[in-house]
Amino acid sequence: MTRIIVVTSGKGGVGKTTTSAAFAAGLASAGRRTAVIDFDVGLRSLDLIMGCERRVVYDFINVINGEAALKQALIKDKRIPGLFILPASQTRDKDALTTEGVERVLDELSEEFDYIICDSPAGIERGAYLAMYFADEAIVVTNPEVSSVRDSDRVLGLLASKTRRAERGEPSVRERLLVTRYAPSRVGKGEMLSVEDVQEILAIELLGVIPESTTVLNASNSGMPVILEARSDAGQAYQDAVARFLGEEREHRFLTEKKGLFGRLFGGSSA
Amino acid sequence: MASQIIPESRAATFDLKGRMVTLTVLRLSSTDIETLVRQLDERMAAAPDLLRALPLVLDPQPVATELSASRLAALLVELRRRALVPIALRGAGEDLERLATETGLGILRQLADSPEPQRYDGSAPPAEVSSVPGRIVQQPVRSGQQIYARGGDLVVLSSVSPGAELLADGNIHVYGALRGRALAGVQGNTEARIFCQSLNAELIAIAGHYQVSEQIGEADRGRQVQIFLQGDSLYVAPLG
Numbered sequence: 001m002t003r004i005i006v007v008t009s010g011k012g013g014v015g016k017t018t019t020s021a022a023f024a025a026g027l028a029s030a031g032r033r034t035a036v037i038d039f040d041v042g043l044r045s046l047d048l049i050m051g052c053e054r055r056v057v058y059d060f061i062n063v064i065n066g067e068a069a070l071k072q073a074l075i076k077d078k079r080i081p082g083l084f085i086l087p088a089s090q091t092r093d094k095d096a097l098t099t100e101g102v103e104r105v106l107d108e109l110s111e112e113f114d115y116i117i118c119d120s121p122a123g124i125e126r127g128a129y130l131a132m133y134f135a136d137e138a139i140v141v142t143n144p145e146v147s148s149v150r151d152s153d154r155v156l157g158l159l160a161s162k163t164r165r166a167e168r169g170e171p172s173v174r175e176r177l178l179v180t181r182y183a184p185s186r187v188g189k190g191e192m193l194s195v196e197d198v199q200e201i202l203a204i205e206l207l208g209v210i211p212e213s214t215t216v217l218n219a220s221n222s223g224m225p226v227i228l229e230a231r232s233d234a235g236q237a238y239q240d241a242v243a244r245f246l247g248e249e250r251e252h253r254f255l256t257e258k259k260g261l262f263g264r265l266f267g268g269s270s271a
Numbered sequence: 272m273a274s275q276i277i278p279e280s281r282a283a284t285f286d287l288k289g290r291m292v293t294l295t296v297l298r299l300s301s302t303d304i305e306t307l308v309r310q311l312d313e314r315m316a317a318a319p320d321l322l323r324a325l326p327l328v329l330d331p332q333p334v335a336t337e338l339s340a341s342r343l344a345a346l347l348v349e350l351r352r353r354a355l356v357p358i359a360l361r362g363a364g365e366d367l368e369r370l371a372t373e374t375g376l377g378i379l380r381q382l383a384d385s386p387e388p389q390r391y392d393g394s395a396p397p398a399e400v401s402s403v404p405g406r407i408v409q410q411p412v413r414s415g416q417q418i419y420a421r422g423g424d425l426v427v428l429s430s431v432s433p434g435a436e437l438l439a440d441g442n443i444h445v446y447g448a449l450r451g452r453a454l455a456g457v458q459g460n461t462e463a464r465i466f467c468q469s470l471n472a473e474l475i476a477i478a479g480h481y482q483v484s485e486q487i488g489e490a491d492r493g494r495q496v497q498i499f500l501q502g503d504s505l506y507v508a509p510l511g
Contacts, residue, residue: 150414153432157413201432201450203411 002110005117006135006173008159010151012122014143015180018216018226019238020119021049023139025225026242028083032114035074037086037105039131040121041096044088050077051223052085061089064101070108079228084113094127102130124158134164137174139207139245143181144193149201152177156202176207178241183212184257195255208241210234211254295422295458296361297350298330302338308349314459315353327357328379335366340373347374405441412437412451419457433473442466454481456500465498466510480505 007020017040024036037060038046047053052075058068063086070086077083086105089096109116120131132138138159142152159173160166166173179195186192195209210216215232219225227242229235233254240250301307315322327350331338350357359377360367371378405424412418412427414434419425425439430447436454437443442464443455449467456463456478463477470491473484477500487507495510 150433153414154434156411157416157435160410160413161416200448201430203430 002113003115003136004106004110004134005115005137005139006120006132006159007117007139007141008120008128008132008155009141009148010122010124010128010155011143011148014141014148015210015216016122016141017045017049017119018220019139019141019178019180019210020046020117021225022227022238023242023245024050024083024085024115024117025077025080026227026238027115027117027246028077028080029227030242030246031082032246033082033112034115034117035084035086035109035113036117036119037109038088038119039097039127040119041088041127042090042093043121044090046085046119047075047087048223049220050085050225052077052087053223056087059087059089060105061092061096063105064096064098070105094121094125097126097130099130099133103134106134124154128155129158129162132159132163132173135159135173136165137176139176139178140202140204141178141180142198142202144179144183144187144195144198146193149193149198152202156204175204176245177202177204178207178210180210181212182209182254184255188257195252206252207244208237209252209254210237210241294328294358295325296328296330297357298332299334299338302334302342304342304346304349307346311349311353323354325355327355328359328361329357329376330361331367331370332362332364335362335364335370338366338370340370343370344374347376406439411447414451439463452476455498461500463500466496467498468495469493470496470498470507475505475507477505 005023007016007023009016020036024034028034036046036050038044040046041061047056055075058073060073062068063070063073074084074086077085106116118131118135121127140152140155142148156175159175163173165171177199179198182195183192187194195206199206211233213232213234215229215234216226219229226232226234227238230239237254240253243250299307331343347357357376359379360371361379367378405426406418406420407426407428408418409428411429412431412435414432417436417438420439420441422440424441424444425437426444427437428446431437431445431449431451431453433450435451437445437452438454438457440456440458440460443453443466445453445467448469448471450471450473452474453465453467453472454476455465459478461478465475465477470487471493472487475482475487475498477498480500480503482505491507496507497510498505498507
């Protein structure tokens with residue numbers, strides 16, 4: 001049974017595409033056939049983050065308009081078997097997305113894939129609406145700051161009312177929280193909300209906390225899903241989050257400040 | 272009223288069902304339609320969406336003897352122009368029958384006011400009391416959501432986020448944290464109150480009298496409180 005996952009946030013720049021790429025790569029590495037779709041028509045970026053921008057021929061909108069077959073538009077990842085990317089069109093805008101068209105593409109993908117990840121654009125307009133409309137699960141990406149939390153809260157309201165599951169009165173979309181760009185030292189100084197603060201406001205299950213890391217930026221620039229950077233904190237945090245997503249119990253790491261060399265020598269275990 | 276389905280050989284294309292509803296009554300205390308319309312506009316300016324497409328029952332009883340059908344017709348035009356939907360007149364009597372026939376409205380003879388609270392003395396079974404069930408919300412109320420309990424109380428069992436808005440004609444109860452807006456007695460009920468477990472509201476209002484977050488005292492923040500109106504002032508008082 002295919003599961004459709006929307007990666008969403010409301011606010012822009014919080015790490016939706018990074019998370020979509022990481023989860024797609026993580027699920028595929030775990031042997032699940034996974035397709036990831038860029039819903040950010042007109043401002044596509046998933047192809048860059050996944051490092052397949054030079055192989056884009058057809059895109060999501062071409063498939064919706066019947067100008068290309070789905071198989072022609074899907075880009076096979078070169079690193080991980082069973083991982084495919086459906087890029088957005090850069091020359092069109094969100095109005096090119098139609099409910100029927102999106103449904104048709106998702107139905108066709110469902111015949112072949114275990115997971116379909118919908119990388120939502122920022123905002124709550126057409127692109128974001130259609131990215132979440134058919135979802136079974138939602139990963140809500142939030143930065144630990146008030147405006148991001150408020151936007152996520154708004155998106156949670158829409159997930160509960162504006163999705164197909166909500167409209168049909170089916171079991172609601174499973175919502176889980178991923179806090180990204182988390183800097184424990186700044187939380188300590190009161191410059192950032194703590195994970196507890198964020199969770200108290202949003203009141204949904206915590207899937208993971210991704211620490212602020214330069215690795216994320218470097219990985220994005222080199223077109224490498226950060227989850228494949230197995231030695232970095234951020235990569236490991238994403239691996240944990242994917243494992244939890246697949247039902248494994250893992251303790252949350254990276255919630256406290258990293259200890260220095262002395263701390264590590266004398267303070268016992270440290271991440 | 273019982274539902275009625277007419278037996279027929281073919282499948283029924285409709286059925287008739289009785290429903291108990293709460294209606295808003297516009298009680299006329301003057302035949303001066305111009306003033307009435309002006310005052311109505313002021314009220315609507317404060318909350319334009321609340322009254323939009325609202326079915327209205329007119330109660331001309333206090334002025335029924337002086338009210339001419341043409342005056343009433345003029346009022347109906349003004350109401351409809353403001354997207355209100357007058358459906359019937361309330362009351363009984365010759366004057367009313369005349370007005371109803373000439374303006375094409377229905378008549379609701381038995382529509383009573385909410386009964387005065389009665390004391391039960393133990394001898395006779397308590398009289399049937401009509402009450403409007405409150406609206407109960409289990410889920411968190413998220414930023415951008417607006418929930419309106421028309422005609423009654425609103426009970427929220429979860430928390431109310433910043434940017435969310437609760438409206439009720441009656442009281443508002445919030446059993447999670449109240450971080451959004453809460454407006455009780457929005458149709459002008461000055462007796463309405465707001466009860467909450469943890470006050471962190473952006474705005475609280477009763478019958479149009481409001482306070483924004485800034486005006487709420489630090490001492491009351493995060494506490495169990497009730498908010499009520501006395502005269503023209505809102506009071507925040509600890510519960511328990």
